[in-house]
Amino acid sequence: MFSKACEYGIRATLFIAQESKNQRRAGLKTIAREINSPEAFTAKILQKLVQKNIIKSAKGPQGGFFIESNNLKIVLSDIVRAIDGDSIITGCALGLEKCSEEHPCPLHHDFAEIRSHLKHMLENTTILELTSKIDSGIGFLKI
Amino acid sequence: MFSKACEYGIRATLFIAQESKNQRRAGLKTIAREINSPEAFTAKILQKLVQKNIIKSAKGPQGGFFIESNNLKIVLSDIVRAIDGDSIITGCALGLEKCSEEHPCPLHHDFAEIRSHLKHMLENTTILELTSKIDSGIGFLKI
DNA sequence: TATAAAGAGGACAATTTTATCTTTTTTATT
DNA sequence: AATAAAAAAGATAAAATTGTCCTCTTTATA
Numbered sequence: 001m002f003s004k005a006c007e008y009g010i011r012a013t014l015f016i017a018q019e020s021k022n023q024r025r026a027g028l029k030t031i032a033r034e035i036n037s038p039e040a041f042t043a044k045i046l047q048k049l050v051q052k053n054i055i056k057s058a059k060g061p062q063g064g065f066f067i068e069s070n071n072l073k074i075v076l077s078d079i080v081r082a083i084d085g086d087s088i089i090t091g092c093a094l095g096l097e098k099c100s101e102e103h104p105c106p107l108h109h110d111f112a113e114i115r116s117h118l119k120h121m122l123e124n125t126t127i128l129e130l131t132s133k134i135d136s137g138i139g140f141l142k143i
Numbered sequence: 144m145f146s147k148a149c150e151y152g153i154r155a156t157l158f159i160a161q162e163s164k165n166q167r168r169a170g171l172k173t174i175a176r177e178i179n180s181p182e183a184f185t186a187k188i189l190q191k192l193v194q195k196n197i198i199k200s201a202k203g204p205q206g207g208f209f210i211e212s213n214n215l216k217i218v219l220s221d222i223v224r225a226i227d228g229d230s231i232i233t234g235c236a237l238g239l240e241k242c243s244e245e246h247p248c249p250l251h252h253d254f255a256e257i258r259s260h261l262k263h264m265l266e267n268t269t270i271l272e273l274t275s276k277i278d279s280g281i282g283f284l285k286i
Numbered sequence: 287t288a289t290a291a292a293g294a295g296g297a298c299a300a301t302t303t304t305a306t307c308t309t310t311t312t313t314a315t316t
Numbered sequence: 317a318a319t320a321a322a323a324a325a326g327a328t329a330a331a332a333t334t335g336t337c338c339t340c341t342t343t344a345t346a
Contacts, residue, residue: 001144001231004334007238014249027292041335047294060343061291076250088144095150098286106157106273106282107219114261121253130249139249143241147304170322184305190324203313204321 006083009045011035011141013079016055016065017072018131025064036142045083052082067127076130077122089119149226152188154178154284156222159198159208160215161274168207179285188226195225210270219273220265232262 002010012031019026028046032039046065049055054074057065067074080088092099093111101108133139145153155174162169171189175182189208192198197217200208210217223231235242236254244251276282 001234001236002238004238007236010250011237038335040337043293044295044335050293057293058343059291059293059341060345062344063292063342065293091144093144093150094154094284095145095147096283096286099283103283103286104281105284106276107153107268108282110264110268114257114264117260118257121257125250125253133249138247139251140239140242140246141237141248143239143246181305183307186323187305187325193323200323201313202311202321202323203315205314206312206322208323 001088002080003084005041005045006080008035008037008042009049009083010076010079011037012042012046012065013049013055013067014127014130014134015141017067017127018134020067020069020072021131025058025062025066027064031065034141049079049082054078054082072128073126075123075127076125077119079127080122089115089122145223145231146227148184148188149223151178151180151185152192152226153219153222154180155185155189155208156192156198156210156270157273157277158284160210160270161277163210163212163215164274168201168205168209170207174208177284192222192225197221197225215271216269218266218270219268220262222270223265232258232265 012035015031015034016026028039028043031037031046032042035042046055046057050057050065054071055065055067057063077089080086092105093107094105096105099105099108130139134141155178158174158177159169171182171186174180174189175185178185189198189200193200193208197214198208198210199214200206220232223229235248236250237248239248242248242251273282277284
């Protein structure tokens with residue numbers, strides 16, 4: 001479904017959001033440990049999320065990654081789009097380049113439904129919601 | 144969503160099914176041309192589908208790939224499972240190894256819905272249905 | 287102001303996926 | 317029986333993804 005990079009990216013963002021809610025910055029080491037991801041690879045992904053303005057970073061001692069409170073309303077699709085692009089939402093299930101309403105693959109209509117369901121979910125699920133699931137113990141970020 | 148191999152596999156199977164409905168065998172060259180896929184790679188995929196008893200093959204002159212009429216009721220999930228395994232249906236959206244009802248990732252419940260929708264579709268869409276879309280000109284296999 | 291702690295960036299390496307090429311096996315047809 | 321057409325099988329290659337390592341830059345703090 002999502003690439004590994006995207007999976008790590010979402011998990012990392014959720015962890016960072018959680019810390020940010022408590023006015024803490026999250027360092028790379030901690031993040032990788034807490035979401036159980038490869039450290040150096042995670043660094044690359046976080047770099048990209050910073051470039052795309054999903055998260056912020058601070059260098060130097062006491063630095064780390066964080067999310068400004070007015071950005072906690074970002075939704076899953078923001079992260080997915082930043083890392084995987086939007087092929088998951090717009091791409092043809094059978095890989096046709098020009099699949100459309102006018103020139104559909106045989107799966108087009110069946111898939112349109114599922115994709116629109118997925119799209120709706122990704123665009124309406126905020127990371128804030130998700131972190132509160134973690135807070136209340138009904139959602140985990142590792143293992 | 145699906146791997147390239149799976150996309151080609153579904154498209155190839157649909158083309159073969161179409162030909163089989165007309166009592167024709169489909170050769171590799173024709174298949175690759177008609178679904179616009181790389182020939183040698185497609186051969187590997189067809190090989191796997193033969194091994195998994197999704198399609199049949201015949202060697203020698205007049206040989207090719209075909210589907211026996213009692214097998215035209217196979218569904219999309221048969222093909223997907225044969226090529227991609229069932230990670231798309233059972234795997235965790237965030238890549239957690241032990242994501243479950245008891246130990247869910249924060250996306251688990253939102254995704255369960257989408258996955259069950261997808262599963263239902265894949266398990267209830269026969270290739271016969273899909274080929275009839277192609278026959279009636281409301282579904283294409285290339286470009 | 288020196289130091290050390292952090293992220294940024296670039297180069298490289300491993301793995302997986304996608305793709306090709308060559309040889310072998312099977313089999314219909316002559 | 318010989319031939320040629322076709323798939324099967326194995327080896328190899330290219331590309332993409334995943335992952336690591338090393339150096340550079342920034343910055344808080346002693």
